[in-house]
Amino acid sequence: MNKVKALLASSPLKQYGRPLEVGLHQEGRRLTPQRRKILDLFENSGSGNHLSAEDVHHLLLEAKSRVSLATIYRTLRLLVEMGFLYELELSEGGHRFELASNDHPDHHHLVCVRCGRTEEFENEQVIQAGRIAAEKNGFKLIESTLNVRALCPGCQHNN
Amino acid sequence: MNKVKALLASSPLKQYGRPLEVGLHQEGRRLTPQRRKILDLFENSGSGNHLSAEDVHHLLLEAKSRVSLATIYRTLRLLVEMGFLYELELSEGGHRFELASNDHPDHHHLVCVRCGRTEEFENEQVIQAGRIAAEKNGFKLIESTLNVRALCPGCQHNN
DNA sequence: CACTCTCATTAGCCGTTATTATTGAGAAAT
DNA sequence: ATTTCTCAATAATAACGGCTAATGAGAGTG
The missing domain is CATH 1.10.10.10 (Winged helix-like DNA-binding domain superfamily/Winged helix DNA-binding domain)
Structure with a gap:
């Protein structure tokens, strides 16, 4: 049972929401x-x-x-x-x-839930899947991103 | 130019990050x-x-x-x-x-950026893509979710 | 036009204090 | 064994006030 810390690290995905706010505050500016x-x-x-x-x-x-x-x-x-x-x-x-x-319209993330290490990748099949799902439901596609939550090699080993 | 409101509605995707905090605060509880x-x-x-x-x-x-x-x-x-x-x-x-x-381990979202209407779907190819990306980088997969940002039929028409 | 400046007004943010929900430890209950 | 309760200590928020960044309106610039 050594994925414990990994389970605890609050998901790095969450930071995606706040960069404007923190950026502004760092410079004494206001949101x-x-x-x-x-x-x-x-x-x-x-x-x-x-x-x-x-x-x-x-x-x-x-x-x-x-x-x-x-x-x-x-x-x-x-x-x-x-x-x-x-x-x-x-x-x-x-x-x-x-x-x-x-600049990478449909880019995808492979994120280590423990250390936050992130790899980007692209995949035509994924884009395709988004396109198909949109069409099926009558939606007009804007863009799609795939978030893959995982443990990176380092975090799998040195517990 | 009638996707205006859609563009403004702060992306429903963002709410994924904060629901515990806001849920607690709404009820006078503390995070x-x-x-x-x-x-x-x-x-x-x-x-x-x-x-x-x-x-x-x-x-x-x-x-x-x-x-x-x-x-x-x-x-x-x-x-x-x-x-x-x-x-x-x-x-x-x-x-x-x-x-x-x-409850749906690898479920994906089709989200209307304007009204927030959400459809779920599953797609083996997407799961596959996540699996492959993880393997390629030596990551151990936990799960993956695809977020497709789009405009629903209603919001495309009645401006 | 496409954009910047001025300045009075507004309002975001940072301390601090006050309030009270929450926690931890252990006893009690089931 | 599993879960709840009690209660003193802790700590998360709300509230308020002061500071000053940011806004809006309109005039100014090229």
Whole structure:
């Protein structure tokens, strides 16, 4: 019975939820609903979406969340500085932003539940499975991620 | 541009991380390290594990986390009340507990990012993919879940 | 237009204190 | 043997106040 510690280590998967908050706090900044909403907008739109400040403004407006343009500009700059967004400069003037983390749209994680070691991998069959499940239920696919919980070699041995 | 609300609804996926904490707080209860550890024990042991109070006590002890038996009994009862655990009564006297949510060991979610509607499905290919990824990296598989983010039929249409 | 700045107002976060749920140890019950 | 109870000690939260980051509105800039 030496997988005990492994069982205890609180699942590393959980950290996926909080990086904006901790990132902000580390720098003495604050997590505001506006910042949350703006980042959520990108995170929920899946990868590959590139939005302008105006786009963000309108999207939020239509969703009954008025956020001032000034704040949107400020927040977009902030999120780029923090590495959450990429900034694309269009030659015609005007900037677009897109999620930085989603450069691998359908990537999957192999996570050691004990030490948190994580390997990424891709697998066409998995993507396919997500596509099929979506189709079967009439859903429009955005993206899919497979989380595999496991024990890494090191944690299996040196108890 | 009518997937607006969908993009805003903070991803239902995120709630997977916090349900114990929010559940407790809603009822005026407190999230203690002991409660967290006991639930983690079940969550990280994968599905199908059925443990007695004594088992939990010993497992925690071996992991250098002493939690009194009284607390373990109290917490197990609490987690059952809250729906996190199932309680199995053995005829020979003595109860066993197991994770309630993991009744489908390798189940996958199709989640509407807008309304949160969730469909479960299973897929052998996905399980296979997890198994292969684990093997390739020398990991010992515990379980895998595929999260497919999508828009449900309703949310695609009535904007 | 596409974006930044100014400034009064708002509100997030960090201490601290006060409240009370929870724990641990052991006795008691079943 | 398995589970519950008692009660003093502990510690998680709620509550409050102060500090100051962040917002919104609108003017300003190129």
